[in-house]
Amino acid sequence: MITPYQHTNRLPFSPPIPGSPSLAFTQPTYKESLKKSGHSAPDLPRGLNFYADYSGCGHWRMIWPELLLNCYGKANVQGGTVMIGDKNFYNGIKTVRIQRQATESQANYIKWLHELAKELKFKIIYEIDDIIFKEDIPHYNKFRFAFEDPKIRQTSMEIMQICDEITVTNKFMQDYYIEKTGNKNVTVVPNFIPKFWMDRYFDITKIKENYQKYKKKPRVVYCGSGAHFDIENRIKQKDDFYHVNDAIRKTVDKFQWVFIGGFPMTLRDLIQQKKIEYHEWTNLVNYPEYINSKNPTVFYAPLEDSNFNKAKSDLKFIEGCALGIPTICQDLCTYDTAFHKFKTGDDLVSKIEYLTSDYKKYIKEVKRARSYMKSRWMEDNINFYAELYSHPYGSPKRKNLNRLNGIS
Numbered sequence: 322m323i324t325p326y327q328h329t330n331r332l333p334f335s336p337p338i339p340g341s342p343s344l345a346f347t348q349p350t351y352k353e354s355l356k357k358s359g360h361s362a363p364d365l366p367r368g369l370n371f372y373a374d375y376s377g378c379g380h381w382r383m384i385w386p387e388l389l390l391n392c393y394g395k396a397n398v399q400g401g402t403v404m405i406g407d408k409n410f411y412n413g414i415k416t417v418r419i420q421r422q423a424t425e426s427q428a429n430y431i432k433w434l435h436e437l438a439k440e441l442k443f444k445i446i447y448e449i450d451d452i453i454f455k456e457d458i459p460h461y462n463k464f465r466f467a468f469e470d471p472k473i474r475q476t477s478m479e480i481m482q483i484c485d486e487i488t489v490t491n492k493f494m495q496d497y498y499i500e501k502t503g504n505k506n507v508t509v510v511p512n513f514i515p516k517f518w519m520d521r522y523f524d525i526t527k528i529k530e531n532y533q534k535y536k537k538k539p540r541v542v543y544c545g546s547g548a549h550f551d552i553e554n555r556i557k558q559k560d561d562f563y564h565v566n567d568a569i570r571k572t573v574d575k576f577q578w579v580f581i582g583g584f585p586m587t588l589r590d591l592i593q594q595k596k597i598e599y600h601e602w603t604n605l606v607n608y609p610e611y612i613n614s615k616n617p618t619v620f621y622a623p624l625e626d627s628n629f630n631k632a633k634s635d636l637k638f639i640e641g642c643a644l645g646i647p648t649i650c651q652d653l654c655t656y657d658t659a660f661h662k663f664k665t666g667d668d669l670v671s672k673i674e675y676l677t678s679d680y681k682k683y684i685k686e687v688k689r690a691r692s693y694m695k696s697r698w699m700e701d702n703i704n705f706y707a708e709l710y711s712h713p714y715g716s717p718k719r720k721n722l723n724r725l726n727g728i729s
Contacts, residue, residue, distance in 0.1 A: 366415040368710040370400030373421040377605055381636070382448055382488075383420055385515050386706040389699060395707035404430045411441055416710045418488075419480075420448040423468075428476040435483045444713055447484040450512075450634065452494070453477055454501065457628040461560040462548050478502060486714045490634035493654050495726075497632060506714040509726055510706070512634040513699035519609045519643040520698070528645055528687055531616045532680060539618035539677040540577045542646075544637070546602065547583035549624075560585065561630070565623050568666025573597060576673060579615055609644070617646050619676055621669060624651040631655055639697045642690040647676050647683070660689065 370387050372379040383400060390396040404427070411417070417438070422431060431445070438445055452458060454474055458465045468474070481487055481502040488510045489495050495507045531540075549561040562569075562585040569578050569588060573596045582602040584592060591597040603611040622637035624630040631654050638659045641648030649672045650656035652664045661676065663669040676686060695701070708719040715728060723729070 365394065365397040366711040367413055368396055368398040368416040368418060369405075369411070369414055370398060371404055371417070371419045371422070372400055372402050375402075378450055379420065380605060381512050382450055382490075383418070385518070385699060386703070389515070389703050390706055390710065393700075393703055395703055396710045398710060406430070406433070408437060411437060411443065414441065414443045416444050416446060418446040418448055418710070419484075421451070421453070422447070422480055423453060423473050423477045425472060425476055428480050431480050432483065438485075444485040445483075446486045446488055446709070447481050448488045449481075449494075449498070450490050452497065452629050452632045459560070459625065459627055459629055461550065462629070464548055488709070489632075491632065491655070493628075494632040497628065508709070508714065508722060510709065510722070511697075511725075512636050512639070513697055513702050513705075514636075514639055514643050514694075516698045516700050519640070522609045522613045523643065523645045523691065524613075525645065525687070529684065532618065532677075532683055535577070535616065535618055536677070536680075538575070538577050539673065540579055540616055541673055542579040542581065542612070542615055542617035542620050543622070544581040544612050544620070544640075545583060545622075550583050550585050559625055561623050561625050562587075563625065565666040565669055568670050569597070572670055579617070581612060581615065609640075612640075613644055617644075619673060620646050620648040621663075621673075622648065622650045622656070623663075623669070624653055624655060626653060635659065639694070642694045642697065645687045645691045647686040647690060649673065649676070658693075660686070660693075 368387075368390075370383050372383045375384070387398045387400050390398050417434065419431065422428070434445060453468055454477075455465065455468045458468060478501070481498065482504055484504065486506040486508055487498055487502070487504055488508050489498060490509065490512055492509060495509050499505055499507050566585055566587050570591065572578075573591060577598060579598040579600070580592075581600045584597070584599055588597055592599045598615075600615060620637065620641040624633065630651075633655045635650070635656050635658050638648050638650050638656055647661065648659065649661045649663055649669060650659035652662040656662060661672050663672050676683060702721075705721050705725075708722050712718045715723075717723070719728075
């Protein structure tokens with residue numbers, strides 16, 4: 322989760338004062354630009370994206386779909402983090418998609434944009450991939466402080482209520498925001514992984530070699546930020562590892578537990594003793610190669626049972642599938658798609674033993690994971706996004722989105 326105060330490259334917005342010159346650069350329309358250049362292009366729907374960040378959320382939900390829509394000739398979408406207050410910029414726009422806006426200045430901009438949309442006949446979509454209401458953000462989550470201000474809740478609600486549509490990552494989140502905002506037009510658009518980003522790191526030969534190399538002590542890898550842990554080490558406070566810490570501690574001689582990005586404070590002594598392996602986080606560009614270089618036998622993804630975690634997507638599972646690494650996920654609706662799930666620490670250990678005890682069975686699971694990715698590569702699902710930018714909520718032309726969201 323990225324807080325609304327971390328957008329260092331976003332400019333605060335104030336709608337232009339009537340009669341005053343605009344500070345934004347007046348852009349020629351898409352068709353005007355083509356005419357001047359002497360080129361022609363298909364009459365593609367035009368969209369604008371305003372990202373919340375340039376990290377993982379920004380890329381998965383906004384930047385990568387935008388890139389592929391343009392590359393595949395499905396839409397003409399431009400994006401950035403600076404909100405533009407020039408009316409001329411929106412001529413010919415069909416869809417404006419805004420990501421996780423929550424501050425007062427952002428609300429002022431979107432209210433102005435909402436009025437402009439009525440005049441110019443474009444739709445506004447609000448993209449949100451996390452719960453941002455304080456009462457449902459766990460106390461151990463280090464980003465909770467950013468949503469302490471009641472104004473954040475108020476402005477978020479105001480923005481979501483006036484948007485034509487809200488996009489989320491799963492069914493739980495869809496129901497959650499319908500109930501909280503009263504906006505019925507909430508659409509599930511699952512997370513997909515770009516093939517160009519991750520596919521080349523799948524190496525079946527390396528996977529087979531690593532299985533043999535580490536079969537006496539399989540490498541059990543977790544990748545995630547510090548937001549999942551009780552970083553203040555308040556022992557009685559449940560975090561996402563509260564129910565598996567004891568099982569990890571008991572099996573350090575049986576498995577090589579590996580943490581990337583963060584670790585539970587209750588296991589710090591084992592990291593200091595080098596009984597548990599820890600690696601710092603890396604950037605998004607290097608992420609697939611980096612986690613693959615740690616030679617995982619299996620991945621695992623624990624979560625506390627909470628509304629906040631139920632609203633998470635199944636990214637950890639599909640990241641594992643993309644690399645061909647069997648992934649064991651918490652038994653929550655978050656991971657309805659996962660093949661292997663666990664409830665308790667002991668259950669997790671049993672699942673690891675099951676997956677790593679037999680070579681043929683393990684390779685079968687590797688192939689099963691990779692086969693599943695045929696349905697989760699972003700390139701192969703670009704029509705979900707094409708429909709989103711091209712047609713209004715509920716349109717019969719949204720065949721893929723309507724089927725996924727149960728709209729007949």
